[in-house]
Each structure stands twice: as C-alpha cells, then as structure tokens.
Amino acid sequence: MARPPALxxxxxxxxxxxxxxxxxxxxxxxxxxxxxxxxxxxxxxRRADLDAWWQACERDTPEWR
Incomplete structure (x- = not known):
C-alpha cells in the first residue's frame, strides 16, 4: 500500500x-x-500532522502558546 503524498x-x-x-x-x-x-x-x-496541528490550535493547548 502506497503512502499518501505529503504536502x-x-x-x-x-x-x-x-x-x-x-x-x-x-x-x-x-x-x-x-x-x-x-x-x-x-x-x-503529512496530512495527518497538519490536521493534528489544526486541532491543537483550536483547543489552544500549551503546545500552541
């Protein structure tokens, strides 16, 4: 199975x-x-990494600050 293309x-x-x-x-x-x-x-x-970053931004976690 091929990996999804990275952005x-x-x-x-x-x-x-x-x-x-x-x-x-x-x-x-x-x-x-x-x-x-x-x-x-x-x-x-990777799409999954970008989506996880968006979710962290929305939650305003300490990772984002």
Whole structure:
C-alpha cells in the first residue's frame, strides 16, 4: 500500500494562510506543524500532522502558546 503524498511547504502555507517568514518563526519556536526535511532540503508535511496541528490550535493547548 502506497503512502499518501505529503504536502509541499507552499501547499501548507496556502492552506494555513501564512507567509513563509511567519511560518519559519513558528517553526523556530516549535509551534509549527511537524515537517519532514527531505535529503534535497525541501520540507514536506503529512496530512495527518497538519490536521493534528489544526486541532491543537483550536483547543489552544500549551503546545500552541
């Protein structure tokens, strides 16, 4: 069974309506969705990880703050 395709960074940014600089600030603080860094340096995000991040934001858990 094939893995579901991971979202490209541009797709994640479009969905969460965030600029790259704001995203990287969140990522530096450990508050961004879990990302996978590929050998070529590109970032990808699994759909499940992005959905979990959205749910954490909605709950306003300490992870988000």
């Amino acid at each position: 490209k960074l541009a797709e994640v940014l479009q969905e969460i309506r965030m600029s790259p600089s704001a995203f990287y600030r969140l990522r530096a603080r450990g508050q961004a969705p879990r990302m996978i860094k590929l050998p070529n340096g590109e970032l990808r995000c």
